[in-house]
Amino acid sequence: MKTRFLLFILCGFFLNVFAHQEYELNKGWQCRNIEKVHASGTQLSNVSFPLHHWLPATVPGTVLTTLLNDKIFPDPFYGMNNKKIPDIYHAGRDYYTYWFVNNFRESFPQGDEQVYLNFHGVNYACDIYLNGHKVNEQRHYGMFLRQSYNITSLLAKNGENRLAVIVYPPDPVGNPNGGQGGDGTIARNVAIQYPAGWDWIQPIPDRNTGIWDKVTLLETKGVLLKNPHIITLVPGKRFPDARTQDPAIIKASIAIENPTDDEMKGEVQYTINNQVIKKNVDLLPKSTQMVHFSDYTLQNPRLWWPNGYGDQALYNVRFQFISDNHKVLDEASQNIGIRQIETSWDEHTRSRKVYVNGQKIFIKGGDWIISDEMLRFSPGRYNAEIRFHKEMNLNLIRVWGGALTERPEFYNACDKYGLLVFQDFWFSGDCNGRWKDPMKKNDQWTRRNYPDDHALVLASMKDQIRMLRNHPSLAFWCGGNEITPPNDILNQLEDSILPKLDGTRYFFEYSNTDSMSYNSLGGNGDGPYGIQDPDHFWNDRTFPFNSEVGSVGMGDIESLKRFIPEHDLVIPDSDHLDSVWEYHKFIGYGNHIKRYGTPKTLADYCEIAQLVNYDQYRALAEGFSAHMWDWYTGFIIWKTQNPWTALRGQMYDYYLDPNACLYGLRCGAEPLHIMCNPVTGMIMTVNNTFQPYRNIMLREFTIELNGKKNPDNTQFIYISPSSVQPFFSVEDQLDALRRQGGGFLQLQLLDANRHVLSGNLYWIPDTIGNYTGLSHMPEAKVHLVTKELSDTSIRVSLTNPSGNPVAFFIRLSVVDPATGKRILPVFYDNNYLSVLPGETREVHISSEKPFEKCALQISGWNVKEQTVKLSF
Missing domain, CATH: 2.60.120.260 (Galactose-binding domain-like)
Structure with missing residues (x-):
């Protein structure tokens, strides 16, 4: 052996x-x-x-x-x-x-x-x-x-x-008749539902x-340690930057199986932070025993926080069974985070409010389907996708109920990057009977009792809870997507299974339940899902903790070439949509493309689409954040990724190539952010952190399309913790730009050392809401300097000389110099960025794997493409 x-x-x-x-x-x-x-x-x-x-x-x-x-x-x-x-x-x-x-x-x-x-x-x-x-x-x-x-x-x-x-x-396999989950019968199995087709995916054969x-x-030496369970209690209100922390309580238990014919005596122990907690046990032959340890007080713990609020400290807990003759017969390891997650009902917003370590967290989340429709999972791909969510400044991922409980490697990545997880069980309103649906084979009463084998559902739930319950990222359990499980399953899950096997996480009966977000607006409590005017996110109130709200998300021309045949690379026409585009579930951009002019080629269309993408998701994050704690306690975007080559709702494509949605969302969801209400012209700050910012300079100015910079407006401000604060309106300046055919508004927050803490550039339309003035901008010649910091890290400096116009909407790509194809995945701390005249912007680029032979390519709205070879 x-x-x-x-x-x-x-x-x-x-x-x-x-x-x-x-x-x-x-x-x-x-x-x-x-x-x-x-x-x-x-x-x-x-x-x-x-x-x-x-x-x-x-x-x-x-x-x-x-x-x-x-x-x-x-x-x-x-x-x-x-x-x-x-x-x-x-x-x-x-x-x-x-x-x-x-x-x-x-x-x-x-x-x-x-x-x-x-x-x-x-x-x-x-x-x-x-x-x-x-x-x-x-x-x-x-x-x-x-x-x-x-x-x-x-x-x-x-x-x-x-x-x-x-x-x-599966049996039945479901008729892929075009309905959500096909004819719904695939839900009779205890399995994923989307393989029979959905509105964002074709059936999987x-x-x-x-x-x-x-x-x-x-292999073990005789006994088997299994199903460890570790609960961390962090009483009181904590701060991430505290020099010392009050103690935390560790509650631990583990099952020990003795499959032999002999009685086993020994000591079971676990080690955390170099401290050993022990307990003597006697194991009867052919038996399994649950061992509960005495509570352990961990002094000055390093705490685990969601992304944007603090570090993600992890501890390794190692269990061992040591026999009377001092031999280790088996052991098991588990990484944990020291944190406590709680919720309360907010009467003002009429929605659920989330607390981590005693601090309220404004939820900025994304809905997750699955990494790959064919279940080709890997730690590397999980790591890249979850890292993208961190880069978007999100702090929660909801795992959608039509798919699965993800693999432990997914939760390991969420633990690492600080993404809270809202975990649905395997039910959906579409297949499980919430709505009358002519595409379904059976009526609602029949579908309401899916799956057929309820005992198997319960056994599977118990197993998956044991598998996932120790991850600090796992924050909530949810009965299903837009519907509860059948009552007999729901009652056992809520009253018995979860209290016994977990007991630490809030349980939502279904994803848009009133206990999460009271629905006073009618409808299903989700959406909308399509293109929206950015003003809508600021001006129109929606559900106070929306579990699904989203928009478009197609990639650029390089992304499309990976999966659309050359003869189908045509500008999409919603009235006569190309069959490949329709097959890949394209949803249109309405009149938002035409506001920038009429594209002559598909490449033009894709470039404009990225401008719309950026503006859509920046506005979504800003509009919800602008009403933080007043209208909303959080939002979850439908959706942030696709498990195949779909043409909707994604921040990066299946091949892990980000589009401008990611960077618009990254901007709008910054922990500390300056922004402008497009409806009123009000300049506002959002502070999602627990610390105040003192002696901060607020700077704003406008730039004309020819590059002329108008005078600054500056003032020192104080920004309160966990707050939204208005300061002044710039509507008159915006009106002046509109009358000139458009321009730019630059906002900045600077610290005492004049470092930019938050920067935000808006492009302003003309008086009728069009951006056609951007097409008449002169070329901006940008100077590019690269420095290889390590074999996995590059720093890029982009300089736009004085006298130029704004170097607008620059896309950076690391490419293979031989083929010109992008190297994926690569992580940019900024992209689709603009450089003002007389300024230099730096971008850090990194990869999980060493860069070898590669080049850096940049191009922009009014910046010619250039490529610089890199050497490592």
């Missing part, structure tokens, strides 16, 4: 390195369709059984992932290729029912050593065989329910083992059938 050529995940230190080992079975899988296999599971799982003409399989992965990797089908993300792949509804369930086989080496256990086979996620049902034996007595069902089997007695004496798994698709999450082998 020691040497192997597979990846090890080792827990513990050198002294007890063999106490607990887990490694992943992610290499050497083969698969074959059930119709081509004429052998039983006991035969297939015999190492001597020949596997002729089997396909290399991708595990973890879905059946369709394997078929794509084996070049059997074309990329469904490109053009109309998805329609070329047989859909399971028409092809039949057997078409995507597959056997998966893996040969692995595992030395036969010695003494009390135990080996467990773990499946972290299978969709939808499976039977498992090992070395000629059936592993699971009953067929496993359920996409979310993890599986763990003690296979100690089934392992081969010579260490050569074969695993065979047959995976069955195999409905995500497969071994979609990790398969691991876990």
Whole structure:
């Protein structure tokens, strides 16, 4: 059980390195369709059984992932290729029912050593065989329910083992008839609903059938530690920058399984911050015992805060079982954050208010679907996507109920970057009967009782709660998207399961429940979802804690070229929309493009769309923030990302290329921000932090389209903590610009060292609301200087000489110098930025991976494209 050529995940230190080992079975899988296999599971799982003409399989992965990797089908993300792949509804369930086989080496256990086979996620049902034996007595069902089997007695004496798994698709698979979740019947399974299609995605042909999450082998020395539970209590009102913190309380428990025939005596302990908390235990044979430790007081803790409010300190907690003869038999590690999350009802806004460590937090959130529609997850992609959310200055992600409880790596990234998580369970108003819907096969009363197996729902909920409950980022549980689960499930979840297994997080019965945001406006309590006049976000009141409000989000021409065939790269016409654009769910920009002039090419259209994108999401963040604690306690944007190549509602495309939505939102959602109400011309500040800002200079001035700067208006101001403050109106200056055909308004907050704490440039239309004056701006010749700070970090200085016009709306891109293609993902601390005459702007660019051969490309509205090679 020691040497192997597979990846090890080792827990513990050198002294007890063999106490607990887990490694992943992610290499050497083969698969074959059930119709081509004429052998039983006991035969297939015999190492001597020949596997002729089997396909290399991708595990973890879905059946369709394997078929794509084996070049059997074309990329469904490109053009109309998805329609070329047989859909399971028409092809039949057997078409995507597959056997998966893996040969692995595992030395036969010695003494009390135990080996467990773990499946972290299978969709939808499976039977498992090992070395000629059936592993699971009953067929496993359920996409979310993890599986763990003690296979100690089934392992081969010579260490050569074969695993065979047959995976069955969901049943029913759902008719992809164009409805939300197709005909709704996919919701009869305890599984994700979107694979039958939604208004932002096309149906997924195999409905995500497969071994979609990790398969691991876990070795212990006799006992198994599992399901740790750590609760942190942080009483009182805390401040992130306090030199010392009052103590925090740690409550910890863990389950210990003794699978052997012998009684086990020893000591279970956990270590945090180099402190050890112990408890003696006696374990009966073939039993599992829950151990609760005495409360531990952690002195001067480093606290975990949401993004924008403080640091995200994490502690590692290491549990160990030590036998009477001082051997470590098993151990388990868990990262935690010391924080306490509470809520209260705000009678003024009539919505839920969130507190972290005693401080009220204005929620700026994004709705998350899933990282990849085909469940191709990786820690690197999760890290990049969550980092983008941090870069947007958001502090919450809502995981939508038509998808899944995300993987632990997702929550690890949220822990790291400070994104609170609002976690839905697997129900939606569309499939589960909230509305009458002619696209659905069954009536509302029938759909209201979906899924069919309520016991499986409850078992899956318990399992997923145990999996996620220790993450500091996990802030709220929610019964479902726009609807509660059926009453018998809801009552057990709310009254029994959550109090017993968690007990620390507020539970919303559904995503737009009145206990979150009282709906006094009628409708569903969500939206709107399309293009809006920026004035609307400032002037028109909506739901006081809106769980879904959003807009457009198409990328630029480089983004479109990745998935739209060349002959379909045409300017979209809403009256006669190109079929590929329609297939990829494009929603139009209304008259907002024409306000900038008539685009001559698709590249022109995309460039203008980025201006609209920026303005839309800056206005959304600013309009909600302007009414913080008065109208609103938070907002959640529908939506920040897409799991495939859709043309709507996204801050970056599927390939992790950001568009201007991200940077408009980043600007408008700054923790400390200066802004202008476009309706009244009032200059305002928003301070989302807990600290006051004293002796701050407020500076504003206007710039004409030819680059002429008008006189500054400056004053020293005081900014209160967690506040919105108006100062003065600049409506007369804005009117003057409008009469001239447009111009710019520059706002700044500067500290005592004249460093810019917040800067905000608005482009102002003419008297009829058009921006056509921008088209007549002279060219601005920008000087570019780059400095490589490290192999993963670049600093760029952009200088616009005096006498120039504004160098407007510059896009920076790190590219491959050989191909000109963008290197992705790359993180820019500013982009789609403008440089005023006589000024220099700096941008820091970074990557998780080292930059190698690359170049920096810039282009702008009135700035010619230039490329500078970089060397590392």
